[in-house]
Amino acid sequence: MADVGGTLAALREQAPLVHSITNLVGMDLSANVLLAAGASPLMAHAPEEVDEVVAAADALVVNIGTLTSEAVDVMAQAAVKAGELGMPWVLDPVGVGATVFRNDAASRLAELEPAVIRANASEVLALAGVAAGRAVRGVDTSVDSLEALDAAGELAARCGTTVAVTGSIDYVTDGRRLFAVANGVPMMARVTAMGCALSGLVAACLAVCADATEATTHALAIYGVAGECAAVDAEGPGSLRWRLLDALDSMDKDTLQRMASIDG
Amino acid sequence: MADVGGTLAALREQAPLVHSITNLVGMDLSANVLLAAGASPLMAHAPEEVDEVVAAADALVVNIGTLTSEAVDVMAQAAVKAGELGMPWVLDPVGVGATVFRNDAASRLAELEPAVIRANASEVLALAGVAAGRAVRGVDTSVDSLEALDAAGELAARCGTTVAVTGSIDYVTDGRRLFAVANGVPMMARVTAMGCALSGLVAACLAVCADATEATTHALAIYGVAGECAAVDAEGPGSLRWRLLDALDSMDKDTLQRMASIDG
Amino acid sequence: MADVGGTLAALREQAPLVHSITNLVGMDLSANVLLAAGASPLMAHAPEEVDEVVAAADALVVNIGTLTSEAVDVMAQAAVKAGELGMPWVLDPVGVGATVFRNDAASRLAELEPAVIRANASEVLALAGVAAGRAVRGVDTSVDSLEALDAAGELAARCGTTVAVTGSIDYVTDGRRLFAVANGVPMMARVTAMGCALSGLVAACLAVCADATEATTHALAIYGVAGECAAVDAEGPGSLRWRLLDALDSMDKDTLQRMASIDG
Numbered sequence: 001m002a003d004v005g006g007t008l009a010a011l012r013e014q015a016p017l018v019h020s021i022t023n024l025v026g027m028d029l030s031a032n033v034l035l036a037a038g039a040s041p042l043m044a045h046a047p048e049e050v051d052e053v054v055a056a057a058d059a060l061v062v063n064i065g066t067l068t069s070e071a072v073d074v075m076a077q078a079a080v081k082a083g084e085l086g087m088p089w090v091l092d093p094v095g096v097g098a099t100v101f102r103n104d105a106a107s108r109l110a111e112l113e114p115a116v117i118r119a120n121a122s123e124v125l126a127l128a129g130v131a132a133g134r135a136v137r138g139v140d141t142s143v144d145s146l147e148a149l150d151a152a153g154e155l156a157a158r159c160g161t162t163v164a165v166t167g168s169i170d171y172v173t174d175g176r177r178l179f180a181v182a183n184g185v186p187m188m189a190r191v192t193a194m195g196c197a198l199s200g201l202v203a204a205c206l207a208v209c210a211d212a213t214e215a216t217t218h219a220l221a222i223y224g225v226a227g228e229c230a231a232v233d234a235e236g237p238g239s240l241r242w243r244l245l246d247a248l249d250s251m252d253k254d255t256l257q258r259m260a261s262i263d264g
Numbered sequence: 265m266a267d268v269g270g271t272l273a274a275l276r277e278q279a280p281l282v283h284s285i286t287n288l289v290g291m292d293l294s295a296n297v298l299l300a301a302g303a304s305p306l307m308a309h310a311p312e313e314v315d316e317v318v319a320a321a322d323a324l325v326v327n328i329g330t331l332t333s334e335a336v337d338v339m340a341q342a343a344v345k346a347g348e349l350g351m352p353w354v355l356d357p358v359g360v361g362a363t364v365f366r367n368d369a370a371s372r373l374a375e376l377e378p379a380v381i382r383a384n385a386s387e388v389l390a391l392a393g394v395a396a397g398r399a400v401r402g403v404d405t406s407v408d409s410l411e412a413l414d415a416a417g418e419l420a421a422r423c424g425t426t427v428a429v430t431g432s433i434d435y436v437t438d439g440r441r442l443f444a445v446a447n448g449v450p451m452m453a454r455v456t457a458m459g460c461a462l463s464g465l466v467a468a469c470l471a472v473c474a475d476a477t478e479a480t481t482h483a484l485a486i487y488g489v490a491g492e493c494a495a496v497d498a499e500g501p502g503s504l505r506w507r508l509l510d511a512l513d514s515m516d517k518d519t520l521q522r523m524a525s526i527d528g
Numbered sequence: 529m530a531d532v533g534g535t536l537a538a539l540r541e542q543a544p545l546v547h548s549i550t551n552l553v554g555m556d557l558s559a560n561v562l563l564a565a566g567a568s569p570l571m572a573h574a575p576e577e578v579d580e581v582v583a584a585a586d587a588l589v590v591n592i593g594t595l596t597s598e599a600v601d602v603m604a605q606a607a608v609k610a611g612e613l614g615m616p617w618v619l620d621p622v623g624v625g626a627t628v629f630r631n632d633a634a635s636r637l638a639e640l641e642p643a644v645i646r647a648n649a650s651e652v653l654a655l656a657g658v659a660a661g662r663a664v665r666g667v668d669t670s671v672d673s674l675e676a677l678d679a680a681g682e683l684a685a686r687c688g689t690t691v692a693v694t695g696s697i698d699y700v701t702d703g704r705r706l707f708a709v710a711n712g713v714p715m716m717a718r719v720t721a722m723g724c725a726l727s728g729l730v731a732a733c734l735a736v737c738a739d740a741t742e743a744t745t746h747a748l749a750i751y752g753v754a755g756e757c758a759a760v761d762a763e764g765p766g767s768l769r770w771r772l773l774d775a776l777d778s779m780d781k782d783t784l785q786r787m788a789s790i791d792g
Binding site: 024028036041042045046048052053056174242243244245246248249250 | 547551552553556557593594595596599623626627628629630698718719720763764765766767769770
């Protein structure tokens, strides 16, 4: 596997332009995480300009958090354009399983060949079910990432993609290889849009690292290590948030290599 | 009256799912306040899925800050569904009185039987006027919460709801009972969307405390005490914001009971 | 030239109401910057109420960051109304040059006589080209503010407006006069929406200072000095953001006058 420190260095050197079509809650944090990590965020979602924006970007992330029917159409348009250009893109199927509308949107997007799907365990279980044509209803957020491992492998194989299941331990699989990342702190789950912003960071790493599974694993490790550094002095979720941005900004390669816990 | 510490404990134990259809400025802070207090935020506003989301939630908050005609329709749809399910919901009529469009939206929503209306004094005066068919034009933001007390009582009686008028002292009334909460600090008004986020916290408390007037009073006290704790070390509105989240997260029952200033 | 300390004092005394129709990423920071500086933010974008909101406001800022066709129409509606009322407004042409859709929107708005156009160097070059009917495609973000000086003068003369080109040194020109502001720190560019929020502060200063070029120069100096104060203890972009808000809130006239670096 390539070296996580090399991916961080490449992020900062190449400053990839990451086009995000994401939810309204997470836009601010997503943009700031990308900037702190060295990438350039760009958010645009008008159908009139999405093709041109995709063409100018180095990677794309699509997130269905605060979904509308117009947004699904634009996300699909951007994903198709990315496919035509051979540009990698990330799908974050927020809340899939919760409603029929969300299931339909997520499965429509999953069929457009994302390079990576990044989700929590319950979303991976739901999306694997939806993609396989099983009836899915309701979200069980208590499920652990380990319990979604089989579903992740099934989803990866079906969609020809890399799937990242994030949780207390993160798992990344393309259906053949499997990596486990044991970084991060539980308090990260108490800051809104942390997962959404992570999906953007995965897209940024895809732009600088050709192997999607390695790029994803590296993004999870970088983010988790930043969370651990931030947690040292954080007194709660409010301070964790800005300290995470400071930690991403000041992270040095040696600390990252030393703290990154990647198995597989 | 039930015990404010008990409401905080119930929030953390039950982690109620709060569905927010709120304005674009306040989404981030609203979600983070809910998370820090122990609740689970969920934001969704597509007409295709709103009924299902309401059905899965424990409470709903509707906020007209950055209004569109589509948003009013979705808010009304969610409110009607909540009514059918007997689920309590909160109306935050941001800026009512400022435009005819906003007056129409606020009065339409107020008729759908919110459990609580949470607003500042000028908004309560405006909404009471609008609801009574009086001509309302313009917003006088200099008005003190005490001056809106009669209007709050009138509005509560007319809509069969609890009305919270927030200001330097907050008043909560259902038209018969009256509580005054003297917590919080003036600097909270210098952080955007603080009132919007408070309305979300009111919804969270409604989900764990059956008496709407008590739940609202408790939410105001919890938020105000968190603001006071945050203000101890805050050097301005920037630091007050994240310190408030840390204070909500780390608040202990004894401190809350000791600092809560509830009269009535 | 009027005194920058006087403009800060006037902001706090008059608390101008600034109507912002801005992008989804920058709403939170824009509102908080206005509040911290002493102004009152108001965000509303429904065509049904925009005329009334403009009529109630003291200044308007229009920002095309996350553009849609509906948003362009509302921005134009607000700009026309502001023109009828003689109220100054600011155009922030985010990303002009990147897409045809964005070029069309920016040139349409630029023709509606903004008092000020605030942009970075590549955007000024692009907008000057678009306004002059030249083919513009792509954005060169590496260009320095000094290199856009001629384009700024051309754009100012063509549109009868003041143009501010922000960068490591900011330039402000109405086509005849030229001011240079050498405040701020590079790390400000690593926080999302810092430029968008600055455009809002320019609008606020327009409301309290009749000379648009002086008002703009003052806004840039106030913001840059706040950034310098914030940078003293900031450990990265996360802490810079909230420290900037604290610095704006606590800035005293003497410090501002002493630190402001305005030439021209």
